[in-house]
Amino acid sequence: MNTLRLTALFCLLLLIPRCPAQLPVAGSAPPVKGTFYVTVDDECTIFVNGQKIYHAKVGESRSPETELKVGDHLVVQLLNKTDGRHFLMVFASSDGHTIFSFKHHQFKIIPDIDATDFKPDQFASWPMAKEEKQKKAKKLPIQNFSEFIWGDLDKCIIATAVSPEMIYQKP
16 A cells, blocks of 8 residues: 555544444543532532532532542532523533533433432433523533533432543543
8 A cells, every 4th residue: 555545544544433342431531630610590419429519509600629430420409499590510620621511411300309319220211301592691611512401390300420422622
C-alpha cells in the first residue's frame, strides 16, 4: 500500500465510534473529582449511592467538591412550591477537562417519595422522567448537553445510573 492509502485508512479508523466493548464500565474508570452545577425552581436534593451530596434552593448554585464515576446511582428529590418549575444539573471535573451531562431519557421517576438509592431491577420498571421545555430558565455557565428534567408531580424523585454516554471530554 502506498502512503496515501495508509493515511486515508488511518483517518477512517479515527472516525469510527467506539464499540461498547471499548467504553468504560462500572468500576473500570477512576472516580472524577468535581462539582454539581444546578439550576432549580424551587428545591432539589442530590444523592449519590444513597449519600446526600447537596441541597439547592431556587436559582443557580454549585455543590461542594465530590466524586462521581460510571455506575454511581444518582437520585434527585425535586420540590416545586409555586408556579413554574425547572431542574438542570451538570457535573464538572475540578480540572475542567470532564463534563457529565444529563438528559431526560436517562432518568426514571421513582414512585417511593422518600427514596435515596435504588436497585437495578427497580430502575428498569420505573417510568421515564420528562423533559421540561423552558423559556425563562437559563442554562448553566458551563458548556454542557444537559436537558431540563422533571418527574410527574410537583414533589417527585428522579434517578439514573451514571453511564459512559453522560461523559464528555473537553479538548
